[in-house]
Amino acid sequence: MTPAARLSAAIEILDDVLVGENAERVLTTWARGHRYAGSKDRAAIRDLVFDAIRCMRSYAWLGGAGERPSGRQLILGALRAAGTDPDTLFCTDRFAPRPLHEGERALPAPLSSAPRGVRLDCPDWLLPLYDATLGADADAALELLRHRSEVFLRVNPRKATLDTAREALHKDDIDAVPHPLCDTALKVTRNARAVARSQAYLTGLVEIQDVGSQAILDVLPLEPGQSVLDYCAGGGGKALAIGARMDVKLTAHDIDPARMQDIAPRASRAGIDIALARTSELAKAYDLILCDVPCSGSGAFSRSPQGKWALTENRLSHLVQIQADILDEVAPRVRPGGHLAYATCSLFKVENDDQVAKFAARHPEFSLRMSRHVSPLEGGDGFFIAVFQRAVVL
Numbered sequence: 001m002t003p004a005a006r007l008s009a010a011i012e013i014l015d016d017v018l019v020g021e022n023a024e025r026v027l028t029t030w031a032r033g034h035r036y037a038g039s040k041d042r043a044a045i046r047d048l049v050f051d052a053i054r055c056m057r058s059y060a061w062l063g064g065a066g067e068r069p070s071g072r073q074l075i076l077g078a079l080r081a082a083g084t085d086p087d088t089l090f091c092t093d094r095f096a097p098r099p100l101h102e103g104e105r106a107l108p109a110p111l112s113s114a115p116r117g118v119r120l121d122c123p124d125w126l127l128p129l130y131d132a133t134l135g136a137d138a139d140a141a142l143e144l145l146r147h148r149s150e151v152f153l154r155v156n157p158r159k160a161t162l163d164t165a166r167e168a169l170h171k172d173d174i175d176a177v178p179h180p181l182c183d184t185a186l187k188v189t190r191n192a193r194a195v196a197r198s199q200a201y202l203t204g205l206v207e208i209q210d211v212g213s214q215a216i217l218d219v220l221p222l223e224p225g226q227s228v229l230d231y232c233a234g235g236g237g238k239a240l241a242i243g244a245r246m247d248v249k250l251t252a253h254d255i256d257p258a259r260m261q262d263i264a265p266r267a268s269r270a271g272i273d274i275a276l277a278r279t280s281e282l283a284k285a286y287d288l289i290l291c292d293v294p295c296s297g298s299g300a301f302s303r304s305p306q307g308k309w310a311l312t313e314n315r316l317s318h319l320v321q322i323q324a325d326i327l328d329e330v331a332p333r334v335r336p337g338g339h340l341a342y343a344t345c346s347l348f349k350v351e352n353d354d355q356v357a358k359f360a361a362r363h364p365e366f367s368l369r370m371s372r373h374v375s376p377l378e379g380g381d382g383f384f385i386a387v388f389q390r391a392v393v394l
């Protein structure tokens with residue numbers, strides 16, 4: 001496909017995304033209907049689509065749109081943001097987006113004169129929430145969240161060291177460097193798209209996991225032989241990381257067991273045992289329970305940018321209630337003297353410190369031992385973790 005034809009495809013896909021369709025699903029459907037598009041085309045179109053979602057407000061501004069842009073306006077804005085002359089691609093070539101009309105040619109005011117939420121590609125109502133946590137760092141963090149995230153790997157210490165994992169990756173033409181935030185983390189610096197096909201990945205030397213997600217687990221009070229429950233396990237990212245670090249008796253649980261379907265193959269690749277349990281199968285008490293709760297995702301909007309625009313005040317309140325309910329549900333299953341860890345990929349106080357303070361007030365049998373905020377400025381997604389200990393004598 002020509003670069004202009006890729007733009008036409010991205011415009012078509014974005015038009016579906018803009019009426020509320022899930023971007024991943026639209027991209028998959030599009031690829032099925034356009035078999036002539038090769039893997040490089042699909043990757044380029046995907047990048048165009050996700051960049052436009054991340055930068056929706058600034059591209060809409062530069063594309064001359066209001067708050068409800070079209071796919072065409074977003075792609076026009078993307079070209080202007082990149083300093084590309086749109087006339088070279090919106091042209092009469094076959095499969096190219098049609099040439100610009102007079103109205104579209106009018107240049108917008110510079111982005112530097114746009115309101116803060118437009119410049120930072122953030123819904124206005126979320127700005128004070130970021131400010132409350134990040135203060136003077138808020139703009140720099142939001143700037144990072146409007147760009148594509150890096151690809152990070154977690155080295156599995158059961159199978160490799162950082163060096164042997166890097167060597168194995170190198171054989172598949174992938175370069176990666178250690179990251180200071182966590183001593184299991186590698187940042188991929190070249191050929192990230194090849195990771196999922198590489199021997200290092202297929203044989204369990206490395207897993208794909210954000211560095212912030214790895215770093216928060218450093219604070220878990222893990223001891224060999226403990227019983228550990230990952231209560232909101234999803235695809236098992238955290239459970240796998242725990243099992244790779246320590247010989248523990250690990251159980252994964254999720255309200256939606258279907259979400260755990262990848263855990264068995266991932267655990268087998270990594271050489272780790274993880275039992276999967278339904279709620280009725282959970283034990284009465286665990287030494288450590290991790291609740292990696294559903295959240296706004298406000299620390300990870302560079303990875304999942306649709307969430308940024310879909311979030312509403314009602315949805316956020318609902319999530320905060322779900323998080324509190326999950327903590328109340330698991331609290332009785334922490335053995336006396338055991339630990340309860342609460343984690344989010346959010347940067348909002350209402351989901352983090354406020355949630356933790358309210359739990360402590362409702363459950364005087366738990367004491368907060370520590371909490372850790374990971375900012376996007378540290379290199380990965382934004383995360384939060386708090387660790388409580390249950391009193392020995394109740």
Ligand SMILES: C[S@@+](CC[C@H](N)C(=O)[O-])C[C@H]1O[C@@H](n2cnc3c(N)ncnc32)[C@H](O)[C@@H]1O
Pocket residue numbers: 231232233234235236237238239253254255256259292293294295322326
């Ligand atoms: C943030 S995701 C977990 C990500 C996962 N821990 C990882 O690292 O890959 C949150 C998970 O919580 C699950 N969940 C939502 N409500 C729940 C509940 N009441 N009890 C248990 N799990 C729940 C969701 O299905 C979702 O898979």
